[in-house]
Amino acid sequence: MNRTVRTAVAIAASLGCGMLHAQQPGQPDPLFKLDAQSRVQIEAILDSARHDSLPGRPLRSKAYEGIVKQANGQQVLREVRKLFGDLKQARAALGPAADSGALEAGADALYAGVIKPEDLVKFKPGPKTAASPASALTYLSDLIQYRGVAREDATPAFSKLWQDGADDAEFKGLWQSVDQDILSGVSPSTALQDQVRKIPGRGRGGDTSSPSTDPHAHG
Amino acid sequence: MIDTELNPEHDPFVERIAEAARRPVAIDPEAKARIFAAIRAEPAPVRGRGAWRWLSNPRFVLSPIGSLVLAAGLVGIGVFLGARNRTGRDGQPTGQPQTVAAAKAQLPVSDASVKQVFVFVAPQAKRVSVVGDFNQWDQTATPLVRVNGTGPWTVALPLDAGRHVYSFVVDGRWMADPSAPLAPDDGFGHANSVLVVTAGSAL
Numbered sequence: 148m149n150r151t152v153r154t155a156v157a158i159a160a161s162l163g164c165g166m167l168h169a170q171q172p173g174q175p176d177p178l179f180k181l182d183a184q185s186r187v188q189i190e191a192i193l194d195s196a197r198h199d200s201l202p203g204r205p206l207r208s209k210a211y212e213g214i215v216k217q218a219n220g221q222q223v224l225r226e227v228r229k230l231f232g233d234l235k236q237a238r239a240a241l242g243p244a245a246d247s248g249a250l251e252a253g254a255d256a257l258y259a260g261v262i263k264p265e266d267l268v269k270f271k272p273g274p275k276t277a278a279s280p281a282s283a284l285t286y287l288s289d290l291i292q293y294r295g296v297a298r299e300d301a302t303p304a305f306s307k308l309w310q311d312g313a314d315d316a317e318f319k320g321l322w323q324s325v326d327q328d329i330l331s332g333v334s335p336s337t338a339l340q341d342q343v344r345k346i347p348g349r350g351r352g353g354d355t356s357s358p359s360t361d362p363h364a365h366g
Numbered sequence: 367m368i369d370t371e372l373n374p375e376h377d378p379f380v381e382r383i384a385e386a387a388r389r390p391v392a393i394d395p396e397a398k399a400r401i402f403a404a405i406r407a408e409p410a411p412v413r414g415r416g417a418w419r420w421l422s423n424p425r426f427v428l429s430p431i432g433s434l435v436l437a438a439g440l441v442g443i444g445v446f447l448g449a450r451n452r453t454g455r456d457g458q459p460t461g462q463p464q465t466v467a468a469a470k471a472q473l474p475v476s477d478a479s480v481k482q483v484f485v486f487v488a489p490q491a492k493r494v495s496v497v498g499d500f501n502q503w504d505q506t507a508t509p510l511v512r513v514n515g516t517g518p519w520t521v522a523l524p525l526d527a528g529r530h531v532y533s534f535v536v537d538g539r540w541m542a543d544p545s546a547p548l549a550p551d552d553g554f555g556h557a558n559s560v561l562v563v564t565a566g567s568a569l
Binding site (some may be wrong): 149261282288 | 547
């Protein structure tokens with residue numbers, strides 16, 4: 148009995164020290180708020196992401212977000228798994244040179260259905276392009292999903308700008324201008340075409356000469 | 367009544383045995399010398415390995431309840447000290463109110479971090495915070511403060527270069543940043559905002 152008790156004390160002390168050591172660099176992992184089964188599966192996905200050289204940060208962040216928003220373990224697991232699949236697809240489309248931000252933006256665009264994998268390939272970083280298509284894909288997704296710009300108009304215009312070397316500031320400026328035009332009553336696709344033409348040296352970029360039928364036209 | 371025949375003090379047979387037993391035992395000096403030689407020939411007990419000896423050779427007794435209390439105490443100390451050292455992923459302490467001045471004071475966290483200013487206009491709001499992948503979506507980690515007590519809510523944060531997803535929490539309600547692009551529905555019923563930080567960029 149004495150030996151058992153002493154061994155228990157020694158193990159408890161080791162655990163205490165281990166916990167102390169583990170907690171010093173950060174707070175307790177919020178994943179422990181999930182049920183054990185979901186947590187184990189999410190950790191397995193994180194391991195798989197590491198093995199596949201995919202960023203773990205967005206996966207972990209998705210799980211934390213779900214926990215904070217009081218989703219149950221199965222919901223969180225489902226979203227993390229879905230994001231993992233989209234990150235893999237984004238990696239396949241954008242290539243090994245794509246950074247974490249590009250993969251996240253690509254995965255989000257795939258998740259929302261605003262871009263097809265075959266179109267995502269056009270945002271692969273290359274010698275003429277900026278370092279990361281994260282901004283381009285983020286603004287493209289927003290315009291299609293929330294501002295009503297038709298995918299058939301926006302994707303070619305953005306991919307052309309990207310391949311021509313447009314940088315983050317140009318994509319941001321384009322997004323702001325298009326949003327402003329839409330708010331002032333211009334139809335979304337017309338607003339995009341007009342603003343693309345105004346970008347110096349990029350006026351003939353993209354296949355935006357024949358706008359598609361725009362269901363979100365403001366008049 | 368005592369039967370004298372059964373009293374051992376008066377039994378001559380018993381007395382003879384007792385007398386023999388009282389005589390000192392004489393040990394043969396040679397045998398005694400051999401015994402001590404054998405004892406001296408034994409190797410001395412090994413010193414050291416104190417922790418192992420402490421574990422394997424108990425010297426005090428701890429009751430089961432006492433051992434549980436001790437174990438719980440040790441773990442509790444670890445948890446308490448760990449909680450005191452809590453820091454967020456961005457290197458900032460979490461779980462306590464943070465002001466703009468505090469955020470600025472911690473710059474730069476790394477060479478790749480860029481100070482970003484989050485602004486939210488909500489004149490009627492009583493409490494506004496920003497949550498995102500940079501603070502583990504902790505609603506208490508990054509409160510915004512009001513400029514001059516009545517102006518917009520704001521906070522400055524050093525963020526690593528990259529893509530960040532975030533949202534504002536206004537009096538307990540999740541709200542996207544109206545001045546930033548939106549991420550697709552997060553799968554949990556809300557749409558977040560997106561910020562792409564590049565070296566030298568500012569919100």
